[in-house]
Amino acid sequence: MIRTLSKYIKEYKKATFLTPMFMVLEVIFETVIPIFMGWIIQYGIKGNNETGDMPYILKMGGIMFVLVILAFVSGVMGAVFGSISSCGFAKNLRKGMYERIQAFSFSNIDKFSTSGLITRLTTDVTNVQNAFQMILRMAFRAPVSMIFALVMTYVICPEVANIYLVAVILLSIALALIMLAAKKYFTQVFEKYDELNETVEENVNAIRVVKAFVREDYESNELKIAAGKIYKMFVKAENAVILNAPVMQITIFSTMLLIAWFGAHLVVSSRLDESQLIVLFTYSMNILGNLMMVSFIFVMITLSQASAKRIAEVLSEDSDLKNPENPIREIKDGSVEFKDVSFSYKKDSAKPVLSHINLSIKSGETIGIIGGTGSAKSSLVNLINRLYDVNEGSVLVGGVDVREYDMTSLRESVSVVLQKNVLFSGTILDNLRWGNMGATEEECIRACKTACAHDFIMSFPDGYNTKLEQGATNVSGGQKQRLCIARALLKKPKIIIFDDSTSAVDTATDAKIRAALKSDAKDMTKFIIAQRISSVMDADRIIVMEDGEVNGFGTHEELLQNNMIYKEVYESQTGANADFDEAKGGEA
Ligand SMILES: Nc1ncnc2c1ncn2[C@@H]1O[C@H](COP(=O)(O)OP(=O)(O)O)[C@@H](O)[C@H]1O
Numbered sequence: 001m002i003r004t005l006s007k008y009i010k011e012y013k014k015a016t017f018l019t020p021m022f023m024v025l026e027v028i029f030e031t032v033i034p035i036f037m038g039w040i041i042q043y044g045i046k047g048n049n050e051t052g053d054m055p056y057i058l059k060m061g062g063i064m065f066v067l068v069i070l071a072f073v074s075g076v077m078g079a080v081f082g083s084i085s086s087c088g089f090a091k092n093l094r095k096g097m098y099e100r101i102q103a104f105s106f107s108n109i110d111k112f113s114t115s116g117l118i119t120r121l122t123t124d125v126t127n128v129q130n131a132f133q134m135i136l137r138m139a140f141r142a143p144v145s146m147i148f149a150l151v152m153t154y155v156i157c158p159e160v161a162n163i164y165l166v167a168v169i170l171l172s173i174a175l176a177l178i179m180l181a182a183k184k185y186f187t188q189v190f191e192k193y194d195e196l197n198e199t200v201e202e203n204v205n206a207i208r209v210v211k212a213f214v215r216e217d218y219e220s221n222e223l224k225i226a227a228g229k230i231y232k233m234f235v236k237a238e239n240a241v242i243l244n245a246p247v248m249q250i251t252i253f254s255t256m257l258l259i260a261w262f263g264a265h266l267v268v269s270s271r272l273d274e275s276q277l278i279v280l281f282t283y284s285m286n287i288l289g290n291l292m293m294v295s296f297i298f299v300m301i302t303l304s305q306a307s308a309k310r311i312a313e314v315l316s317e318d319s320d321l322k323n324p325e326n327p328i329r330e331i332k333d334g335s336v337e338f339k340d341v342s343f344s345y346k347k348d349s350a351k352p353v354l355s356h357i358n359l360s361i362k363s364g365e366t367i368g369i370i371g372g373t374g375s376a377k378s379s380l381v382n383l384i385n386r387l388y389d390v391n392e393g394s395v396l397v398g399g400v401d402v403r404e405y406d407m408t409s410l411r412e413s414v415s416v417v418l419q420k421n422v423l424f425s426g427t428i429l430d431n432l433r434w435g436n437m438g439a440t441e442e443e444c445i446r447a448c449k450t451a452c453a454h455d456f457i458m459s460f461p462d463g464y465n466t467k468l469e470q471g472a473t474n475v476s477g478g479q480k481q482r483l484c485i486a487r488a489l490l491k492k493p494k495i496i497i498f499d500d501s502t503s504a505v506d507t508a509t510d511a512k513i514r515a516a517l518k519s520d521a522k523d524m525t526k527f528i529i530a531q532r533i534s535s536v537m538d539a540d541r542i543i544v545m546e547d548g549e550v551n552g553f554g555t556h557e558e559l560l561q562n563n564m565i566y567k568e569v570y571e572s573q574t575g576a577n578a579d580f581d582e583a584k585g586g587e588a
């Protein structure tokens with residue numbers, strides 16, 4: 001995990017290296033200062049003559065002043081480099097994760113969930129950034145400072161140093177126990193964060209639906225529950241961490257008392273100088289203060305461990321769709337063949353979503369696909385441009401297995417108008433060109449005419465330069481669908497797939513689009529998934545999907561003759577026999 005993350009320090013290696021260096025320098029200067037203090041008292045004030053040795057005091061005072069400045073400068077430099085390296089590290093992590101996510105396949109994204117990825121990109125990176133800075137600045141400084149101070153106290157008075165040692169050991173044990181308890185809760189907090197983000201994302205995305213159904217209260221409640229869970233976990237974790245402070249205080253003050261008591265005895269019996277006792281006190285503050293720092297570092301590490309793990313998971317996740325060694329870039333034609341294809345979203349699920357599909361489709365054919373929701377129509381077509389890989393069998397495009405193609409070339413040639421499609425914020429023209437940067441305005445207009453989008457676009461005051469808002473909220477559902485169709489057409493693919501792409505378009509326009517496609521997109525192989533039988537009945541052949549299997553495949557006339565499902569749907573939708581449905585109900 002550390003190795004995965006540390007690769008992203010990249011250009012900030014120098015700053016990362018300099019931070020602890022400056023911090024250690026600061027420690028060295030700080031540790032030396034009390035020695036001069038001791039000398040001033042011992043030789044300057046208490047020296048041989050009554051009035052003290054003023055020049056000596058000034059000289060030592062001057063040196064101390066310079067040391068303080070040096071310590072200060074080192075501290076500031078350490079802080080500056082610490083910020084540079086930690087912010088840079090966070091930037092690289094986000095960039096790295098974002099690039100990985102772009103390479104993810106649909107099933108990779110399914111695995112992490114969108115909201116999970118957002119938490120990882122935001123909160124988790126921030127945690128790691130803070131911890132990284134803390135570690136760079138303190139993880140070297142605190143122990144080094146503590147060891148220096150301990151050595152110095154041993155030199156001055158071993159008996160007193162032993163008190164520290166015992167205190168340090170006892171305190172370390174107490175802190176370790178506290179951290180262990182806190183760690184358990186912190187790990188759980190982040191899972192709850194995912195839940196919270198999921199609720200927020202879903203709700204904000206669907207805010208119009210929520211309002212339409214007057215479900216604000218219910219949704220607020222959902223958020224309250226998710227936020228409440230985080231609150232509980234955090235309180236538990238913080239409760240454990242907060243024990244740090246009293247434990248620290250008790251140790252510090254009892255150590256001070258012990259040193260005062262013990263030191264006083266030593267001074268009285270002339271085994272210790274007063275000046276040395278003062279120096280010892282200074283070091284004791286130093287040691288215990290650093291111990292407090294160490295405990296704080298432990299909190300940070302514990303907190304960030306869970307986050308670091310979650311970031312590393314994204315960074316080391318391999319896209320499960322890979323380009324082959326020697327990819328084929330040329331797609332010969334738009335023929336499609338399914339050879340005994342089985343597929344499921346989760347590799348270990350008992351029942352496959354698609355089982356044993358065999359289909360052979362010629363280039364240029366128009367294929368209708370009909371079937372109930374969940375009958376795996378979308379799953380079937382998503383295999384053609386390799387959004388998912390099959391579990392068994394193979395899908396051939398242009399006579400070649402899709403896994404042998406370069407993925408970009410394949411997806412250039414197979415255009416899908418997804419069931420859940422999005423337009424981006426920007427002008428209509430930007431959105432149309434999104435699939436094909438080089439498209440001329442004329443080509444855009446022609447595609448829009450085919451998709452029956454030209455007329456409504458021209459009715460906007462700004463025409464093709466009309467700005468779409470995020471989520472295309474300023475056009476209707478049917479208009480959005482037609483823009484998506486035009487965008488897909490502009491890629492001039494060999495195969496074009498419409499996954500329920502005209503569900504929000506009225507029947508007359510739907511028919512117009514199909515007629516236009518017939519003449520303008522003659523050479524393309526067209527797949528039309530639809531709920532309405534009228535959308536598919538004039539296709540060359542029609543696939544009837546039922547529960548992940550091909551129930552029928554043929555022309556409209558053939559299916560009417562020999563496919564029960566098709567016949568039923570046809571009759572119920574065309575109303576050719578209104579009573580038929582009920583009569584039929586008993587038989588089916
Ligand atoms: N991304 C996904 N992850 C897991 N299961 C899915 C996913 N998409 C669809 N499914 C499941 O696969 C089955 C077929 O879905 P789908 O192909 O979308 O059907 P249709 O398009 O005919 O409505 C359904 O049972 C659905 O729950």
Ligand SMILES: [Mg+2]
Binds near residue numbers: 419
């Ligand atoms: Mg579907």
